[in-house]
Every structure is written in structure tokens, then in C-alpha cells.
Amino acid sequence: MTNATIQEIEGIDDYWGPAFRSVYEGEGHEAFVQQLDERIKQHDKEIEKLCNFHYQGFIDSIRELLKVRSHAEELHAEISNVDANVKEATESICTRADELIRARRVELNIAATIEKMELCLPLLTTYSKLKTQVEAKRYYPALKTLEQLEHVLLPRVGPYKWCAQIAGDIPRLRQAIQDASMADLRDFLENIRRLSPQVGAMALRQTQDLLGRSLASIVKNKKDMAVLGIAGKEPIGPQCPHELVDFSPLHRCLHIHSVLGAKNDFIQYYRAQRKQQARLVLIPSGNLHDNIQSVKNYLNAVLGFFILEEYLLSAGAGLVSKDWLLDTWSMSVTKVASTLRTNTSLITDPTLMLSIKHQIVLFINTLKCYGLPADPLPLLLQEMAEHYTEVLMQRWVVVFRDILDNASFTPIEVETQDQYDGVMDTFPYEGEELETQPFPRKFPFSSIVPAVYVQVKEFIYAWLKYSAGLGLGGSRRAAAARHSASLLLSRSFTGCLSALFRRPLPLMQLVQIIVDTKYLEDATLCLYEFISNITGSELVTTQTAGSMFQAARDDAEQQICDKLEKKVDEFLDLENYDWLLVEPTGQASSFVTDMLSYLSGVLTSLEQLPERARVAAVRAATNRIATRLRNLLLEPGVRQISSGALHQLDLDVIQCEQFAAGEPVPGLREGELLEHFASLRQLLDLVNGWEWSSYLHDVGIDGGKYALVTPRDAATLLEKLKEAEQKSSVFTVLKKNERDRRKLLDTVLKQLKQLQNQDGS
Amino acid sequence: MAKTYDYLFKLLLIGDSGVGKTSILFRFSEDAFNISFISTIGIDFKIRTIDLDGKKVKLQIWDTAGQERFRTITTAYYRGSMGIMLVYDVTNEKSFENIKNWIRNIEENASADVEKMILGNKCDLDSKRQVSKERGEQLAIEYQIKFVETSAKDSLNVEYAFFTLARDIKAKMEKKQEASNPAPRTGGHQLRANEQQRKPTSWLSRCSLL
Numbered sequence A: 001m002t003n004a005t006i007q008e009i010e011g012i013d014d015y016w017g018p019a020f021r022s023v024y025e026g027e028g029h030e031a032f033v034q035q036l037d038e039r040i041k042q043h044d045k046e047i048e049k050l051c052n053f054h055y056q057g058f059i060d061s062i063r064e065l066l067k068v069r070s071h072a073e074e075l076h077a078e079i080s081n082v083d084a085n086v087k088e089a090t091e092s093i094c095t096r097a098d099e100l101i102r103a104r105r106v107e108l109n110i111a112a113t114i115e116k117m118e119l120c121l122p123l124l125t126t127y128s129k130l131k132t133q134v135e136a137k138r139y140y141p142a143l144k145t146l147e148q149l150e151h152v153l154l155p156r157v158g159p160y161k162w163c164a165q166i167a168g169d170i171p172r173l174r175q176a177i178q179d180a181s182m183a184d185l186r187d188f189l190e191n192i193r194r195l196s197p198q199v200g201a202m203a204l205r206q207t208q209d210l211l212g213r214s215l216a217s218i219v220k221n222k223k224d225m226a227v228l229g230i231a232g233k234e235p236i237g238p239q240c241p242h243e244l245v246d247f248s249p250l251h252r253c254l255h256i257h258s259v260l261g262a263k264n265d266f267i268q269y270y271r272a273q274r275k276q277q278a279r280l281v282l283i284p285s286g287n288l289h290d291n292i293q294s295v296k297n298y299l300n301a302v303l304g305f306f307i308l309e310e311y312l313l314s315a316g317a318g319l320v321s322k323d324w325l326l327d328t329w330s331m332s333v334t335k336v337a338s339t340l341r342t343n344t345s346l347i348t349d350p351t352l353m354l355s356i357k358h359q360i361v362l363f364i365n366t367l368k369c370y371g372l373p374a375d376p377l378p379l380l381l382q383e384m385a386e387h388y389t390e391v392l393m394q395r396w397v398v399v400f401r402d403i404l405d406n407a408s409f410t411p412i413e414v415e416t417q418d419q420y421d422g423v424m425d426t427f428p429y430e431g432e433e434l435e436t437q438p439f440p441r442k443f444p445f446s447s448i449v450p451a452v453y454v455q456v457k458e459f460i461y462a463w464l465k466y467s468a469g470l471g472l473g474g475s476r477r478a479a480a481a482r483h484s485a486s487l488l489l490s491r492s493f494t495g496c497l498s499a500l501f502r503r504p505l506p507l508m509q510l511v512q513i514i515v516d517t518k519y520l521e522d523a524t525l526c527l528y529e530f531i532s533n534i535t536g537s538e539l540v541t542t543q544t545a546g547s548m549f550q551a552a553r554d555d556a557e558q559q560i561c562d563k564l565e566k567k568v569d570e571f572l573d574l575e576n577y578d579w580l581l582v583e584p585t586g587q588a589s590s591f592v593t594d595m596l597s598y599l600s601g602v603l604t605s606l607e608q609l610p611e612r613a614r615v616a617a618v619r620a621a622t623n624r625i626a627t628r629l630r631n632l633l634l635e636p637g638v639r640q641i642s643s644g645a646l647h648q649l650d651l652d653v654i655q656c657e658q659f660a661a662g663e664p665v666p667g668l669r670e671g672e673l674l675e676h677f678a679s680l681r682q683l684l685d686l687v688n689g690w691e692w693s694s695y696l697h698d699v700g701i702d703g704g705k706y707a708l709v710t711p712r713d714a715a716t717l718l719e720k721l722k723e724a725e726q727k728s729s730v731f732t733v734l735k736k737n738e739r740d741r742r743k744l745l746d747t748v749l750k751q752l753k754q755l756q757n758q759d760g761s
Numbered sequence B: 001m002a003k004t005y006d007y008l009f010k011l012l013l014i015g016d017s018g019v020g021k022t023s024i025l026f027r028f029s030e031d032a033f034n035i036s037f038i039s040t041i042g043i044d045f046k047i048r049t050i051d052l053d054g055k056k057v058k059l060q061i062w063d064t065a066g067q068e069r070f071r072t073i074t075t076a077y078y079r080g081s082m083g084i085m086l087v088y089d090v091t092n093e094k095s096f097e098n099i100k101n102w103i104r105n106i107e108e109n110a111s112a113d114v115e116k117m118i119l120g121n122k123c124d125l126d127s128k129r130q131v132s133k134e135r136g137e138q139l140a141i142e143y144q145i146k147f148v149e150t151s152a153k154d155s156l157n158v159e160y161a162f163f164t165l166a167r168d169i170k171a172k173m174e175k176k177q178e179a180s181n182p183a184p185r186t187g188g189h190q191l192r193a194n195e196q197q198r199k200p201t202s203w204l205s206r207c208s209l210l
């Protein structure tokens, strides 16, 4: 038993429990502890033996190990060294490598940038091109560039900040271009405003050349050119008026605005501007009535303006429409006409009028060439014609006044044949009997007749100058000229004559004027002949001058009558009656004889006067004498009249009656002049004849012997007679028959008073 | 009725055509002057009333045509004239020489006691003068006629001439009246007695004053 258990324990590595149980539960514990001790002693002996065996080896190993240890240390140092060396060597490499890496990265970046930049470059060059174009004012290409920039280039490039800036710049640039092109337009407008007058002037000059062109002048020009060796093909300077103006800025502006989509706005703007300019052009810069140059400038400017518009119309860009042009034109031509009308109405210089008329005619002709209606202008020319006539008449009024002021109003007397021919050359006088008379010969008319006749011809010349070139027919011109010439004579000349009559003229001069006007009247037919000759129209004989100076002659006749009456008055103012004269002298008073001889002298010298005028003159004079003499008797200033004084007056009246009866001028009715003295004669006869009973009997009966004596006059005179008688007999005792006479006188007076009262009631 | 005048004198202007007779009369009657020449035809007259020593004197002044062709008409008026102005033009020698002929005319046609006076007109035209004042005076003294140079244009001595002539006529008339019986009436002219005789102031002294 015990041995077995130890083997079991040794035989099994683990699971020693059951073995120990059996030990523990059996009785053999001592034996087993002894066996275990013996076993431990055996193992100890075996361990000892093993240790003894391996000891040497062990020592060797330790020794060896120590040796390894030093080697290891050596190695360690060596390795450390190497390691430091390597470390040192690799450090720069590492930096290089880092650098390399970075460079590589940069290189890549650069490539990418270049790629991007290449995309941007066209945008930038275009942008700069745009800028230079704008700067060079080449707006239209600039605008095209802008388009490209906006629609092609910008979208292609990415959303960079600067792109946004450029994109933002585009509207601003576009606006700038628009503004700049507007500025250009304004410059253009300014320019054509300045050039319009030249354009107009050139057009007018061309019309003038055209009008003045005749076959002869064309041939001459050709020859001149041939002589000068000019082939006639090299045009120097502009050929057409509109070529004076460079329209390109305008067209550019139009293009620009078309591109900008503002074409219509632009057209509207252009028209508005031009309309405004038209208004300015239509206001003349100065007075048009003092020199032709201002009129020329005015018309040139207006014409130039519309020639340019007309050119634009035909150029067809749509800037100017026919309606717009005609509309503006009609507004303008009306204004032109009214401006010219107001200004020309102030002109008093016929030469200036003619120049202006010429200018207007040229203007109208030029308008026709450009298809512009001339309409109110022909009417204006007509009105101006009237004014021209007025102006001429005013001129000739001065001429006539001058002639009349310096006229002697005496018949022309010529001493020689030359002088005679001189008169006959200037005035159509048919005086055959004068032809044969010896020198000095005397014409019936005064120098004013040929002078006025010549001046009327001058007037006609001047007048016809205006109607030249108006395209009127010869007969119309002639009719108008005849009209104006008669107007000149009947108005202007007659006016001068009436002015002449306003100052006192000697009698003979008045007579001569009457004679002269007759000759002038007769000569109007010759004037008409003259007119038809120079106008090349048929002579119109039906239209006669009539008696255009009749009014003037009436004036003159009236003056003659007035003059004679005044002379009569002057003589009668010399009257010096002694109203208390006892005995008449038996001689007529000297003032009466002086007067009558003066009158007969004057009346004989009136023999050239038409009979009518002479009769009127003598009637006026005798009537005046009769009235004044009769008034002497009846005027209240004379209180008393003696029968002696009455007889003296009777004697004087008889002188006058003899004069009247002697028919101082022919053409009077038998006894006509005596009628002026009839009432005076009856009064004198009544009182001197003391025929009161028959007077009072016949009162109120027509055809009575004293029918012309009114009771009032009879009473007045009788009263004066009574006064005078009373005065002369105041201290003497009246004789019987004188007392009877006094009594009768009182009775008659009473009766006359009664009659007077009857008449009065 | 109150008389409008105390005396009526008829005066006559004679002389060559163009010497200024009408102008002198125009100056005297209207106090005006006209540069233009309208030669007188036949005869004409003007009346002006002047005051002489408190008397109203009416002057009826006859202006004759100087032209030869009117000679017959004009000489008829010599007879009734009481004073005659002989006018020449100091710028026209011929008109001065003709004064002698005019004086002969007067002698033949006017009444013997007619008062005369010689006028050398246009004395304003000194530059054109042909007849010196001395020659005028010489001639006047020869004929025992008063003389004065006048200018109708400048109104020089015109009034003086007419007043002098009128005064001389008045003096002569009053003298005659004193001599003969004072008759209230001669012809058509009323004359008043006791008219104070006034010696005209010497025309020579006047002239030198001017």
C-alpha cells in the first residue's frame, strides 16, 4: 500500500484529490509521510547530482554573457552614430522635397489660372476697345462692341467681381454714348444753323445763274472754259447747296439711336429741335427795312433751312417726313410773308424796294426748284407793288413840289431853233402855227408842263422796274402802269397843286396853272402811247384821262375869284365918301375908276383862261362891287346920307354899270353882269326919283319896277336921308315945299315900317 | 362912320425885271421873303397903312412888271402916282444903268411933282456886288433924288425907304396946302389943315447908322 499512492500522485499531474483522500482516510499516514520524505530525499539527491553536472556550463555561460554585454554596448554607440549621420543627411532632402511639393502645387495653379485668364482676355480687350472707341467718339462701333461685350463675352467668363463691375458699367456707357451722340447732334444742329444762310445763298445764286442763262452766255462759258483748258469735269467745291453741310453726324446719331432702340424718340427730338430753330430763323436779326443785306441774310437763312430739310426728306432716312416738312414750311412762309410785309411797309427808298422785290422773286423761283409752295409770297409781291407805287409817288411828290417851287408859271419863250426843238422833244405839242412864227416863239404852256411830263415818264420807267420779272403779261403791266401814272397825276401832282394854292399866288400864275393842266391832260394820251410802246402791248385808246385836274382847276378858279374879290375889297376899303356932301363933284370917285381900270386890265390878261373861268371871275368881281356899294348905303355905321352924297355914289355905280354892260369878257349872257347891280340900282332910282307912291303901290307884286327893294332897305336909306336933311336945316326955317317933303317923308317911313312889320309877323 | 385913314398915297415901284420890286413890296406888306423868282405880269398892288406923326396913312403901292413887254400897261399907272421907287439890283450893272431910262420914263409920264427915291436892292449879296454904294449915291445926287441901299431878303432899309418916301409926300402935300387956299378936298384924298410940317430926318445920317 503507501508506495502505490505516491506513484499515483506522481503519475497524475492533477486531480490529486482522490489520492489525498485515500491517504487521509487509510491508516498508513506515517508510512506515507515516511515514503514522501524518502521520495523528497531521493529528489534532492537527484537535484544535487543535476546541479553538479550543469554548474560549469553555467559559469561559462555567465562569462560569455558578460562578454556579449560589452559588445552590445559598442554596437549601440556605433548605431547611434550612424543614426545621427543619417539624420543629418536626410534633413535638407526633406526640405527640398517639401519645396518640390509646393512648386508642383504652384505649377498646377498657374496652369489653371492661365486657362481662366485666356477666357477673360477677349472680354478685357473688347472692353478696352470699347473705351477707346468711346473716347474717339466712334459711337456706333462702340455700341456694336458693347453689344458683343454684353451678350457674348460677359456670359462666357465666370462670375468675377470685375465682370460684375463691367456688366454694371455697360448701361452707364450706353447712356454716355447716347448722351455723347446727342451732344454731337447738338453740335450738328448748331453747325447747320450757321451754314444754312450759306446754303440758301448758294441756292439763290444758282437760281440767279439759271435765270440769267441764255444761249449766248452758255456758249460764252463753254468758250471760256475751252480757252482756259478746263475740261469742265473737275468740280471745285460743293456743287449742290446741301453739300455744304456734313450730314454724317446726324446719320450717325440716327444709327446710334436706332441701335439703342430710340429711333422714334430721336426723330421726334430732331424735329422738335428743328422746329425751334425754324422759329429762330424766322425772326430777323435786325431791321429789314434799312438795307438789302439784312433781307438777303434773312431769306438765305430761311431758304437754307428748308433746303437742308428737303434734302433730308429726299435722303429718306425718315428723319423728315413730307407732311412735317410742308407743315413747318407753311407755318414759316406765312411768317416770312408777314415779317417782310411789316418791314417793307416802312421802306421809303424805291431802290431798296426793288432790290427786295428782286430777292423775293429769286426766293420764290428757288422755292419752286425745291418743290416748296410759295404761296402767300406772290400776294406779298402785289402788296409791295402797291407800297412801291406809294413810295414812288411820295418821291415824285417831292419832285413835283420842286418843279412847282421853282416854276415861274410863265409861258415858255424860246429864242432859237435849238431851244424850240428842246421843248418839242420833251413834250408832245402840236403847234403848227408856232412852227412858222419868227423867234422868239412863245409856247402857251409854262415850263412845268414839259418838266412834269418828263417826270411822269421817269415815274413810269421806275414803276415798270418793279413789275419786271413778275411774269405779268404786257397788257396787264401796261394797264397797271396807266393806272399808276394817272394816279400819280390825279393824286400826287394834284396834291402838290392844291398845296401850291394854299399860299397866295399871283393871279397870272393861277391862270397859267389852269392853262398848263389842260395841256398836261391832253398829253396823257401820249403817255399811254409811251406805256404801250415800252411794255410792248397794244395801245388802249378807250381809256381816256378825262379831266383829272378839274378839281385843281376849280381850286385855281376859286382862288382867282377870291383874289379878285379881295382886290375889290381893298379898293373899296379906300372908299372915302363924304356922306354929307352938298354938291357932287361930277366925277366918279378915284377908287372906283382905279378899280375899274385895274379890273379891266386884269380881265384882259386872263384871256388864256377858259371862258368859264373868266366868266366866273368877272361875275365874282362885279357881284362883290355891287354888294359892297349897296352895303355902304345900308350899313348902320353911316347915320346920315345927303342927297349930294347919294348922287356921288350913283355916279360911281353908273361907272360900274358901264363896266358891267361893256362885257369885259366874252361868253356872258346879255346884260348878265348888270343884274348884280339891279337891286342897288332900283334902290338908288327909288330914292333919287322919289317914286314912293309907285313903290308902295307895287309892293309885293312880282316884276314891279322896284321889286328888288325891300321895305326895310328903303326905310333904312330914307331914315339916313332924313337925318342928313334935318342936320343941314337945323337952324334954317323950312320953306313950304320943304315942309311938305318932310311930311311926305314921314308918311312914307310910317308906311314902310308897317310893311316891314307885316313882313316880320 | 369913322374914317379908316387920314391920307392915301399911291406909290409905284419901277425898275428892271428881277431887281426885287415884288420882293421889296412883299417884305413891306407881309414882312416875308421868297427866294424863288416869279416875274410879275402886268401890274399888281398892295395896301399897307402906316402911322406918320400920328396920322394914319394908307399906302397903295403899285408893283409893276419890269419886263419890256408890259411897258404900255405899266406906264399908264405913272400918272396917278404920288411917289415912285426906282429900284436897281446892286449885283446887276445893267439894272443900274437903266435907272436913267426909268427916270426919263417918269419925266415923260408921271406928274411933274412926283416924289422919287432910288433903291439899290440886294445889298446883302456883297460878294456879287457890281455897283458900289458910292455910285448909287452919285447918281442920286445928280438927279436930286434920295437914295438908299436895301435888302428885301434881310429886311434892310425897306421900311425906312417907304416911310421916307411917304413922309416926303406928306410934307410936300402939306406945304402945297399951306400955299394955296386950304380946301377940304382935292381929288379923292382928304387933306387936313394945320398939319404940322415935319422935316424928315436926314436919310444920309440914318444910312450911315445902318
Ligand SMILES: Nc1nc2c(ncn2[C@@H]2O[C@H](COP(=O)(O)OP(=O)(O)OP(=O)(O)O)[C@@H](O)[C@H]2O)c(=O)[nH]1
Pocket: B015, B016, B017, B018, B019, B020, B021, B022, B023, B024, B034, B035, B036, B037, B038, B039, B040, B041, B064, B065, B066, B067, B121, B122, B123, B124, B125, B150, B151, B152, B153, B154
Ligand atoms: N439876295 C437877295 N435876293 C433878292 C432880294 N430881293 C429880291 N431877290 C431875289 O431876286 C429875284 C427877283 O425878285 P422879284 O422881286 O421877283 O423881282 P421883280 O423886280 O419883281 O421882277 P419883275 O417882276 O420881273 O419885274 C427873286 O428870286 C428874289 O428872291 C434881296 O434883297 N436879296
Ligand SMILES: [Mg+2]
Pocket: B021, B022, B023, B038, B039, B040, B063, B064, B065, B066
Ligand atoms: Mg415883280
